[in-house]
Amino acid sequence: MLPPRGYVFIGLNIVRILSILACLLVLASSIVTMVEDVEAVSTLIDAEKTNSTLANNLLDCDYVAYSTVPNEPAGEFWAVLNLLLIIFQILALILSEIGWPMEFFNRYFPVLGSDFGLGPLGVIQCLIGAAILSHHVDDFALVSAFFLFSLGCLNIVLGLIFKEKGKTKRSVTSWRDHAKSVLPPPVQRAASSASTLWGPTFSEKKNGSGKNLGERFAGYGFGRQGEKEAGKKGFLISKPVEALPRYVPRARASIPLSL
Template sequence: MLPPRAYYFIGLNAVRVLSIVALLLVFSSNIVTLVNDVKAVNRFLEAGEASRIAAANNVTMTAALKSIDYMSGSTVPNQPAGPFWAVLNRLLIIAQTVILVMSEIGFPSQFFTKYFPVLGREFGLGALGVIQMLIGAAVLSHRVDTFTLVSAFFLFSVGCLNVLLGLIFRDGAKSKRSVTSWRDHAKSALPTHIGPVDVRPVVNAGAQYMGHKAPFDSPPPSFLSQLHHTGSSIHSTEKSPEKNSSGLGFGRQGEKAAAFQGYLLSKPIESLPKYAPARQ
């Protein structure tokens, strides 16, 4: 059973693949349409020139040529600068599909972050879907061949799906489908240390009575006299060696004496068994 994050990763990347395929289809179909439009414009210009030469005084034929809305077999309107705007429209659509494919691949990421932030990693899929819908609508608004029609409708459908995913996941959609973020998440789930770790606190008893920076340099005279008294008491008593080995027992004075001799005392962490009731 995979975690929900894995299903998000697979689903979003499947939509990404469909988006790239749709953009490539629109890219190729617009190149074909551009070539057909250029050929149709050349044929129209040749036919119009021949008609003007054959019927120089025929006003009816000249008016008929001017009344044609679109050049035959093309998407070019029969108006001033019509071929220029038609060709420019196709070139812009081709450039937009290239940019969107690069955005879906994620390369170069710094370029989109700096110049096209809405297509970068910080934004979701909503802006991408809107641009895809605009491209599809621009192509579908003209009479085109079957291949161009199907590819544009496919791109428009994928754009609607991206808008829906953008509304659901918002700005986290691209991070959920990113391969690098998946690897980073997998690395962060691994333990950062190997072997047991000693978590017991180390208590430096010498720091409790030393106020200067060097805790073991020049102890106070009162402590030296007390230590001398402790040494004499060790030699004078032999009744209980376990208890009187330090002369001061196990209290604060004993900790001070042990710290002065270079010993560090550690206290275990208080714990209760699992079956014991919690303290109130």
């Protein structure tokens, strides 16, 4: 049975996969919508050249027929620019959900980086979905945008719950690091353990000059070695003043007796 952290990890990654799927659907629908808009504008231009009556009927509408292009000055430009911005935003969201390149997002666009939670991601998804749903689009774009908007609302709720730790809790690398920190260190073999335990006692270790460690440090205690190392680094260790406890009577000076 998994710990609660495991269920949180699985649930957040399911939402992550659904977010990537929704972004891919919106990306595909935006490309299809852009192609349809360009074809509709091209049809309008051809109608103006050949049939003025048909062109006047098409220009009498608020939008170009069978498109999301508004019938206003430079409407084609703004419609295509809007779709291009949506496509670039969707690509950024997909890369952020995949986690590559995370260093780029942490440095240049930290809202989608690892230091922020899922709330900003959900807000951007809701904005993109609302921008698409505010136009008259076909069924494919309508379903994709509504799916993205729903997942954006879910990511906002998850961001409020987990705060800035949302992306950390669903990260695969952090899960592996946590698993390594929980597992005990590997147990050495009995032979190596025995050699490690009894090696310094029964084996003679020699330094570069060929002397045994016992001969090298003979006559020096632990305090003496520490004092030598401190002296090499420029520190002076002063010995404490010898003092007797209060309950011990002080030694009286002996008075010589004169005969």
